[in-house]
Amino acid sequence: MKLLTRISLSYIAFSFIAFVIGGVIFSNVIRSIFYTQIDDNLRTEKLLIEEQINYSDSLPDFRLVFGHLIEVTVFNAPCKKYESIKDTLLFNKKKSELLPYRQLVAKNTSLHQRGYLIRIFMPIDETETLIKTIIIALTLFFLALLALLIYVNYFISRSVWNPFYRTLESLTRYDISRSTPLLLQDSKISEFKQLNKTLDHMSKKLQQDYRSLKEFNENASHEIQTPLAIIKSKLELLVQNEALNGDQMRIINSVFEATNRMSKLNQGLLLISKIDNNQFPIAEKINFRLLIEKSLEHFEELISLKKICVTVSFSQSIEREMNRSLAEILISNLLSNAIRHNIEEGEIQVLMDAENLTISNTGHPLTLPPNELFERFRKSDRNSDSAGLGLAIVKRILHIYNYPIDYTVDGSIHQLKISFNNRN
Amino acid sequence: MKILLIEDEKELCRSIEAYLTQENYLCEYAMTYDHAIEKINLYLYDCVVVDITLPDGTGLDIIRDLKKNKKETGIIIISAKNSLDDKITGLDIGADDFLTKPFHLSELNARIKSIIRRRTFGGNNEIIINEIQILPDQMQVMVNGKEIILTKKEFDLLIFFISNKNRVLTKEAIAEHLWGEEIDMADSFDFIYTHIKNLRKKMLEKGGNDYINTIYGMGYKFVVE
Numbered sequence: 195m196k197l198l199t200r201i202s203l204s205y206i207a208f209s210f211i212a213f214v215i216g217g218v219i220f221s222n223v224i225r226s227i228f229y230t231q232i233d234d235n236l237r238t239e240k241l242l243i244e245e246q247i248n249y250s251d252s253l254p255d256f257r258l259v260f261g262h263l264i265e266v267t268v269f270n271a272p273c274k275k276y277e278s279i280k281d282t283l284l285f286n287k288k289k290s291e292l293l294p295y296r297q298l299v300a301k302n303t304s305l306h307q308r309g310y311l312i313r314i315f316m317p318i319d320e321t322e323t324l325i326k327t328i329i330i331a332l333t334l335f336f337l338a339l340l341a342l343l344i345y346v347n348y349f350i351s352r353s354v355w356n357p358f359y360r361t362l363e364s365l366t367r368y369d370i371s372r373s374t375p376l377l378l379q380d381s382k383i384s385e386f387k388q389l390n391k392t393l394d395h396m397s398k399k400l401q402q403d404y405r406s407l408k409e410f411n412e413n414a415s416h417e418i419q420t421p422l423a424i425i426k427s428k429l430e431l432l433v434q435n436e437a438l439n440g441d442q443m444r445i446i447n448s449v450f451e452a453t454n455r456m457s458k459l460n461q462g463l464l465l466i467s468k469i470d471n472n473q474f475p476i477a478e479k480i481n482f483r484l485l486i487e488k489s490l491e492h493f494e495e496l497i498s499l500k501k502i503c504v505t506v507s508f509s510q511s512i513e514r515e516m517n518r519s520l521a522e523i524l525i526s527n528l529l530s531n532a533i534r535h536n537i538e539e540g541e542i543q544v545l546m547d548a549e550n551l552t553i554s555n556t557g558h559p560l561t562l563p564p565n566e567l568f569e570r571f572r573k574s575d576r577n578s579d580s581a582g583l584g585l586a587i588v589k590r591i592l593h594i595y596n597y598p599i600d601y602t603v604d605g606s607i608h609q610l611k612i613s614f615n616n617r618n
Numbered sequence: 619m620k621i622l623l624i625e626d627e628k629e630l631c632r633s634i635e636a637y638l639t640q641e642n643y644l645c646e647y648a649m650t651y652d653h654a655i656e657k658i659n660l661y662l663y664d665c666v667v668v669d670i671t672l673p674d675g676t677g678l679d680i681i682r683d684l685k686k687n688k689k690e691t692g693i694i695i696i697s698a699k700n701s702l703d704d705k706i707t708g709l710d711i712g713a714d715d716f717l718t719k720p721f722h723l724s725e726l727n728a729r730i731k732s733i734i735r736r737r738t739f740g741g742n743n744e745i746i747i748n749e750i751q752i753l754p755d756q757m758q759v760m761v762n763g764k765e766i767i768l769t770k771k772e773f774d775l776l777i778f779f780i781s782n783k784n785r786v787l788t789k790e791a792i793a794e795h796l797w798g799e800e801i802d803m804a805d806s807f808d809f810i811y812t813h814i815k816n817l818r819k820k821m822l823e824k825g826g827n828d829y830i831n832t833i834y835g836m837g838y839k840f841v842v843e
Contacts, residue, residue, distance in 0.1 A: 419698050420627055423720035427633035430723045433786045433836060434640070443834035450836070454790050457720055461799075492797075495809050 197358075201351050202344060209340050217336075221329050228321050229296070233279050236298040236314050239264070240277075243312050248305045263295075263315035273309025276301040284315060293319050357381035361390055368397065370404050371470060371593070408470055415464035422457050429453065455581070462583035465523070466570070469590045474517040482525070482551060482614075483511035486544060489525045493533055501539045510548045512614050520591045527584045528553050528610060535574075535608070554609040564601035564608075619734060620661070623647040624654040624668040624680060625696065634667070637723040638730070651675030658684055658691075664737070665692040665730050668713075670704050678707060685712040692733035696721065718799070722791035728781035745780060747842055749826055752780070761824035771796055771809075772817045779830065779840035788837040814838060 195203075243266060263284075277300045283292045295315040303309050360379050368376045376397035378390040429450050433443065468474065490497070490504065497504060532542045532555040540556035560567075560574045567574065568589040573582040585601075592599050592612060599612045621643045625631050631647045638645045646663075648654035651674045658666065658680070666684060670677040677695065684691055693713040697704050705716045714733045717726060735743050735754065745752040751760040757773055759766050768776065778795050779787065789807050796810070818830055831839045 416698065419719060420630070423698075424627065424629045424633065426720045427630060427637075427723055430788065430791075431633055431636055433788070433833075434637075440834045443836050447834065447836045450788060450790070499808060 197355060198348060198351055202348055205344055205347055206340075209343070213336055213340065217329070217333065220332065221325070224325055224328060228325060232296050232316055232318060232321065233298075236279060236296060236316055239314055240298055240300050240312055243314075244300075244302065244304075247310055263313075265311075265313040267311040268304075269309035269311070271309055272303035272307055273301045273311070275303070281318075282315070293317060294322065354383070357383065357386045358389075361386070361393065365393065370397075370400055373401075373472070375401070408467055411463065412467040412471060415460050415467060418456075418460050419464075422453065422460065425453050426450075426457070459581040459583070462581050462587065463570075466583065466587055466590055469520070469587070469594065472594070474520050474594075477515045477517050479513055480516045480518060480521040481511060481513050482521070483508050483546065485521060485525050486529070486546075489522075489529050490544075492526070493529055496530075496533050497542075500533065500536060502533060502536055502542055503540075504542045504544070506544045508546045510546065512546055512548070512551060514595070514614055516595060520594075524588055524591045527588050531584050532608075532610075537606075549613060549615040551612045551614065552609060554607055556606050557608050559606060560603050560608075564603050567601060568599075619664045620644045621646070621730065622654070622657055622661075622663040622666045624666065624672070624677060625649065626669060626672050634723060634726065637727060641727060641731075643730075651677075651680065654680055655683060658688060662688060663691050664734050665694065667694045667696060667726065667730070670695060670697040670708070678704075678711065681708065681711050681713055690737065692730070692737050694726070694729055694733065696726070722788065722794065724778070724782045724785060724787050724791045725795055727785075728778050728795065731781045732777075745777075747780060747783070750780075750821070752777070761821055761826040764824045766820045766824055768817065768820065769813075771813050772820070775813055775817060779838075783840045783842045786833050786837050786839050790837075792837065 243264070247266070247268070277298070279296065279298050282295050282297045284295050285291070286293045294317075296318050298312070298314040298316075300312045301309065357379065364376060364378055376394060378394055381387055381390065429446060432438075433446055433450075438446070486506070490506070529542075532553055535557045536542065536555050537557060542553070542555045545552040545554075558574070562572060562574055566572050567585050570586045571582040572586075589599060597612055597614055599610060602609045602611070619642070621638060623631055623634055623638075623645060625634070625647065626649050628649065631649065635645045635647060646657065648657050651672045654668070654672075666680075668677040668680055677697075681693055681695070684693060694715045694717060695704070695708040695713045696717045696719055697708075698719040708716055715729050717729065732754075735745075743754065745754065749762045751763075752758070754777060757768075757770075759768055759773065759776065774796055775792070778792065789810055792810050793807065796813075814830055818828060822828060829840050829842060831841050833839050
């Protein structure tokens with residue numbers, strides 16, 4: 195849910211509750227005001243009638259005096275004093291329906307020691323109509339006011355939160371692996387100012403840490419190269435020794451192989467940090483069709499050794515601006531992966547259309563989710579000799595140029611698809 | 619044959635020197651830029667092996683100096699940075715070859731031999747080992763005067779063996795020599811075996827000797843008595 199929607203909804207909900215409670219209280223107050231008025235009138239009338247009875251001891255006909263019903267009955271015996279006011283329904287002959295009335299019933303004994311009963315009926319249907327009309331009018335007025343308030347509130351919120359949204363947008367677009375700093379626009383509101391300041395501080399710290407980590411990676415890989423070169427050269431000299439026997443030779447061979455593996459690993463890491471440090475800036479137009487054909491030629495012997503059947507289909511040739519070395523590494527890694535992780539007499543299919551390059555190959559099922567293989571040192575087969583850097587390098591190269599890659603596995607078919615389209 | 623090695627890592631210098639001395643080269647080394655400039659101005663070398671990154675300068679300047687004053691000297695760059703820029707610049711200003719650290723000593727040796735061969739004999743050098751006669755520029759190989767037809771890989775392999783005769787060549791060194799660095803080692807060992815088998819067969823067919831020995835899973839040795 196968006197912030198503004200959330201604010202508006204809360205606003206509407208609270209206003210609604212306040213409005214309902216206020217409305218109930220208000221209508222009750224109105225009604226009680228009207229009823230007090232009616233009751234007062236009834237009592238005044240009653241007093242007038244009582245005065246008449248006490249004064250003249252006669253029964254005047256009140257029926258039409260006030261335009262509503264008055265009934266007075268006089269008894270010969272005295273009556274106990276009693277008075278009540280309540281609502282009732284009476285049948286109206288004119289309108290031939292039951293209508294609401296306010297009824298006053300009073301019993302008392304007159305000065306002439308005669309009991310009397312007074313009943314006064316005051317029609318209240320018009321009053322009720324009036325109350326209803328007032329409530330409806332007020333409701334409409336409140337609703338209009340509420341709508342206006344929500345509208346105004348929405349616009350105020352939007353302008354108040356605007357710096358926040360801009361900050362959010364900058365954050366979304368921020369990528370630590372690119373050297374562009376986090377640019378935040380200034381705001382006059384102190385909380386946003388503080389937020390931006392904190393974010394700015396954090397991003398600078400992050401970038402600094404990231405940079406020193408990258409530098410460490412590169413320096414470490416670089417420094418390891420020299421001792422490795424020395425070990426390799428010394429081993430090569432050592433094996434020239436005629437006096438070595440078979441067992442010693444085999445031990446040296448193991449050391450040699452391990453050193454070579456380490457050397458490969460180190461070169462891979464160095465390459466990754468170089469890619470991350472943007473040390474391949476020069477780009478030229480690369481024809482991927484030619485590159486793939488060249489690379490396949492290079493791997494010809496490997497392909498024929500494993501008796502792999504390669505199908506190539508170029509419906510169109512993709513040409514993109516890229517660094518040549520990186521493009522070569524990219525294609526070479528993808529194809530050598532497709533060959534290395536293939537099975538005997540397997541298949542490789544290379545498809546290219548205007549925007550996508552798809553390389554699929556037969557192979558063993560994966561033990562990991564496919565997209566995890568883009569991480570460093572992730573390999574499906576723990577015992578394999580490979581360093582587990584090939585796909586990590588592929589991913590880094592494509593990351594520079596903003597081309598997405600997707601790895602899917604369908605049974606024994608592995609498919610890597612690069613989209614040369616989604617440039618931001 | 620005199621060779622100057624310009625490299626700031628002492629142990630690496632010693633290894634290279636030890637390997638090259640056994641090839642009957644006279645090998646000297648300089649570990650700083652100043653020392654190197656001094657040496658190349660005093661003496662004449664057949665080949666200079668130069669590291670690009672030196673503590674007090676860049677190897678590229680040494681190459682420029684050499685090209686100005688000692689045009690006949692062969693130059694091989696060795697560099698830890700496998701940067702394309704260095705390679706292009708180096709070859710542009712006149713270096714003959716480029717090797718990335720870490721490299722195999724046998725590879726360096728083969729490259730030095732090839733440069734010296736080209737520089738000393740021009741286009742018509744030939745290599746003769748007992749009954750084998752090779753014309754490297756024509757890619758021609760004769761055994762007992764009879765020509766044998768080799769594939770490109772078999773020919774490269776033979777030259778590599780002969781450049782490093784009586785030396786143990788590791789499988790890795792052979793693989794890198796034939797296919798470059800990016801090939802996966804484990805996969806390529808099978809081809810090496812196939813190529814060596816074919817090469818041996820072709821030479822034996824023309825009455826040649828079997829020079830190639832297998833060394834305990836480590837590699838191969840081209841033995842010439």
